[in-house]
Amino acid sequence: MQPIISVSGLSKTYASGFSALKSVDLEIRRGEIFALLGPNGAGKTTLISIICGLVTPSTGQVLADGHEIVRDYRAARAKIGLVPQELTTDAFETVWSTVTFSRGLFGKPKDPALIETLLKDLSLWDKRDSQIRMLSGGMKRRVMIAKALSHEPRILFLDEPTAGVDVELRKDMWQLVRRLRESGVTIILTTHYIDEAEEMADRIGVISKGEIILVEEKIELMRKLGRKQLTLSLQAPMTELPASLSGYALALAKDGAELVYTYDTKAERTGITALLQDLANAGIRFNDLRTSQSSLEDIFVSLVKDRR
Incomplete structure (x- = not known):
């Protein structure tokens, strides 16, 4: 099966000389949940912004469901929904009109039933006639998700969606993410809550x-590096x-009352x-004895530390 997103030799260097991306190659499979992890300033948002057509790459190519993002911008962008980190929307518009207008931007016909379903799925139905400025931060985040889904994209980017x-x-x-994936939508998320990536991706x-220093199946990654x-x-x-x-990799703990043996999965038995x-x-x-395994967060910290 062809990947739904294909990134080849992608680089981005700004006028200041700062190189935000360096020859990135990446393929996202159709229908998967892919978690992109990295420290602040690693290039996550730049990569997402280029794929979504918000930033122009310096070199390289990106295909979104077969459409090149620069030459075939409209078709590529129509396949993508983006929930950015920032809460950017018209403060004086109502929830209903904001989400409906977002669908219209992509040339989609009006579909009140779809908008109603989205708002109900995101617990926004009771707020449909409320102005955005009257909503809490959490409710505004829900509106951003509804906007991103209003034109029925096949690819959804969630950039730090649960921050704050x-x-x-x-x-x-x-x-909602699980239901979308079950319907065939591909989800790409960035998150600082690594437990979310560990559970969802x-x-x-x-x-x-x-x-990009590593791309791996979550289960295999934890098996090999945990x-x-x-x-x-x-x-x-x-x-x-x-x-x-x-x-043996042994250490005494609790004033010599415990003996701790550290090992990898290959040496387990x-x-x-x-x-x-x-x-x-x-x-x-x-x-007595007990075992524990490093979490995805431990693996991530170790990978980034080794890279540095």
Whole structure:
């Protein structure tokens, strides 16, 4: 299946000489939820803005559902919905007229039933006649999402969509995202809440200093890069580790009352089996054990740190 978004050799250098993107290659699969992660200033918003036709690239090519974003701008843009970070809309218009007008900008015929469904899905129906200026920040964010979906795009960009919104809206939004994906819409999101990416995304891309440093299936990424820890609660505290255990990544914790073994998934079976045998040979006994695994946030921080 052809990717719904194809980015090839994309670069952006501003007049000041700042290079925001450096020869980015990226493909987004049709119907997936793709999370783009990166620290502030990494190039996430610049990349999204170029794909959405808001910023002109210096070099490279972007195809949106087969349409080149510069030469075939109208067709490409009609495929895309964008929810930007900033809440930009006419403060004195009503919710209903704002969303309806946004649909009309793309040459779509009026469809009151569709607008009604959108507003109900986003818990905005009771506010349909309210002016935007009278809404809370969370409600304004919902309006931005309704505007982005009003022309029925097949690609939806969510740029930090839950920044500064309440827990209820976050839950509502992710329920809507799941429904959209089930209907065939491709979702690309950036977020500072890495737990959201860990829960929602099919694939993860990491960008740092204008370069894509990793694109991986979420499950595979966590399997390959996720570190695990085995913590043993010792029967008797220890002050130092015996020399026979020097080959393991071991550390004493809680004043010697716990022994922590750090390992990767490749060494999971053989490493733990060998360790437990060597502990028994060394006369070290334990009362309890537990395991933990690094989160996507731990992996992300590690990747960016290594890149720097």
